[in-house]
Amino acid sequence: MSTTSVPIAPFVRLFGRYLREQGLPVTQQREAVAQVVFGSDAHLSVEEIESILREEGDRIGKATIYRTLDLLVKSKLVEEHDFGEGFKRYEHRLSRQPDHDHLICRECGQVTEFKDPELRRMQERVAREHGFVTSRHKLEIYGLCAPCREAGATLEEQGLTCPIETV
Amino acid sequence: MSTTSVPIAPFVRLFGRYLREQGLPVTQQREAVAQVVFGSDAHLSVEEIESILREEGDRIGKATIYRTLDLLVKSKLVEEHDFGEGFKRYEHRLSRQPDHDHLICRECGQVTEFKDPELRRMQERVAREHGFVTSRHKLEIYGLCAPCREAGATLEEQGLTCPIETV
DNA sequence: CTCAGTGCAAACCGTTTGCAGAACG
């Protein structure tokens, strides 16, 4: 939701290094997209990335943005998310909290990151119990953030009056 | 991934009751779709639902299936899932494990359900710490199931040789 | 009978792809 105060040039360079390792050209479009993604702590959509680029005067086609994001994801510098909005969001992995999870406000869509040490243990335990080898998990907790709640938002749900046991 | 041995008629009737409560007609298409969804313990895609209906001789348009699934979800009898495959899956909530989570095999796509009591406590704690009121969570653990591992599947990942601290 | 539901096909929308021209190495 903002610009980091951390210098982002090193991260962009890291991406350049990845491209060279793969024998791929380091184009100015790729650097511009990387700059935007590394320059924000938010979970950006392609549309948001496009409009930030436009504000900065760069006029880069959507296709190129998608293709560059693919590379960023492959390089493991960026993570792709799907919060069920109908489109993907991208977040760089250079923030303070590696391997974190997300709290998502149903009202305003704000995404808060958190990290819980228990979770990793639980992931391993559950996987073991089912004969799985685990690679990754995704935990999203949906609810209402404090500001929205204070503003009067509620999570009214309705369905069957007496459905199935819900707990 | 199979047909339940539990009688499904009561569940279809429950849906009928919901429809009447809402003043909506109980049509044979709606009952047919409900029958398919309640009749399977799998996480069905719309395409799968359509083809099961076709096998049974029912020829119901995709639009109707989508519209009926919306109603089933609204009734809270069915849950919608997005496992990142590019389409949604639907699961009825009448199985043994209410409020469960999912283990997903990256190789064969098999979905295993599990339930962990710790998780709910953790969800509440994390939410409280961030001033959230929680409504629901979604935990998916991705990995390799035992059969796939025995068949030689691996989770080879590649990216930057020395990216960021990964733990 | 009336109002909502159904089926079809067209519209949608995020994402992907084909291709002519531009740029990297």
Place this chain on the structure above:
DNA sequence: CGTTCTGCAAACGGTTTGCACTGAG
């Protein structure tokens, strides 16, 4: 210079919607 990229626009695929017709109540 050859190879890959870029940008545009068209294609894609799951989902939604408009509309004439059918069916539930």
